[in-house]
Amino acid sequence: MQETKGLVFDVQSYSVHDGPGCRTVFFLMGCPLRCQWCANPEGWENRQRTMYRVSKCVCGKQGCSRCQGACPQEAITADTSQDTVTIDWNKCKNCTGMKCVDACLQEALAPCGKWYTVPDVFKVVNRDRQYWGREGGVTFSGGDPLTQHSFLTAVLKRCQEAYIHTTVETSGCFSEDIFMEVMKYVDFAFVDIKHMDENKHREQTGVGNQTILRNIGLLASKRWNGRLVIRIPIIPGYNDDDANITATAAYVNSLGLEEINILPFHRLGDSKWRQCGMVYPYSETEPVPEEKLRHIQQMIQRRGIICYVGHETPF
Template sequence: MTGHNITPEKTGLVFNIQHFSVHDGPGIRTIVFFKGCPLRCQWCANPESQLHEPEIAYNENKCIGTGECHLCFQACPARAIEERIDNKKVRIDRFRCTNCGECTLVCPSNALELFGKRMTVEEVLQIVEEDSLLYSRSGGGITLSGGEPLMQAGFASELLKEARARGITTAIETSGYADWNRMVMVCQHADTVFYDIKCIDPDKHKRFTGVTNDIIIANLKELNQNFPGLNIIVRTPVIPGFNDTEKDITAILKLVKSLTNVRYELLPFHRFGEAKYAYLGKRYLFIGVQPPSKEKMKHLEKLIKLYKREGVL
């Protein structure tokens, strides 16, 4: 089983590398966040991960204002930065902006930031290997996240393959929305796969994420069948108003029950990424939506325990 018609890539677009994670695989891990995702989940905590291209973010609270500084005006070759008369700050004309990043190089207060950097396999692994001692002691390693790593399958596969060659354990977080050959190309080099199943209802899935879930469910079944030794953990982000009912979770549990040696976890919705929407000139659709209560999560966790008692999770 190998991935076909996808060229291995030595470079990829990354928007963050995070050390010391303990929630994204065994042990202490380094998370490499890939830029680009085919889904548009309305609650997305990483809006900077969606576009497969660099993006300029502007944090108005850090900006010292046009009364003291005009460096970004002078640096922008596209003349995409304009003064706001109401508060002497700036705004970015997103239609003109080419995301070249020149403004970020001169901003003295770091109010402007470029999300997305093209990196080589070696550049990424040099950063990952800074914590090699922690991996050996904790059983940790590298986890690819996003965005959607399978959008850059050629780069993701090369990165995981080289990490394994250096004795680093590998994991990937995926929405499962990709051609099967991309799934194979990457997952053959993974020790653990965190697989998102957000909703079984295809119409509701498309309404809240922008895509249907038929290929997602089909890929999960194929992955479980074709990679029997792979550690697969199905995850569901519990989103109020979308999939937080007993009916929603039970439907997903029935799917998990049909698989072999697959674990299941719930992740409560949070709003940690809300501010980043404004930085990117985007609108956050979940304003005012509160995370599920502890009582709600306990109730849904009880459903999982019932299935575990039956020996299926």
């Protein structure tokens, strides 16, 4: 029988913001959404890919063009006069070997996405476990970890057998069958509501919100025993107006849910968009002022919902 494998693009140990206690966080590749403010765009597609860091490239300084010759898709043009290489990302999508990464001696071209088996995950888990303390565990983020639901379920089952606390951070944009099957093995979930208006949701994420809202409703029903915290990324000029905040709080309230975590927009993903060959639409957007966050918090709390700002969520 073929071994279940998953593509992971990052692993962070000792995280204290992604669930109870000290945790190990696995970032799985693939996401059904394309949020235009995303901080991890390298995790959008469920496949290995190359990232290009111009700051490490010595194309102009030393006349290097090793990657251009190595690329079987002829996707790379090294322009030594411009001090940069240009990658045709449409051609690059067809690559299986990432020969450019091997050719680059400067690590300007770096691979993103490493295959893990369930035992591979547990090598990391067993290494980190001694540092978690009484309340720690494993968190699965992404991308959206449910994109690789077979692999994720296999890992979660193993965690459950080992009495390890599990958290997922998900968009919730999956079929009911997949969503509820995965959630059987999850103790704690952060699920996002990006916008209550279907069209506005589609405009900035590429998908509507109906599936997401239905799945949140399923978790809120008696069919699930874990703890659910709704997350709202606060994106200036998109979803931070009073009407949307009121509508979101009313919806959460109608389901009998009690906790919302608002996450202020930040620009930390900016350089990653460039490394993936994309233009970040929010590169000029200013962070959300503290007063605005506290105003949103008060609006939500007036509805009888506890609202945590940023990393304030208690576990």
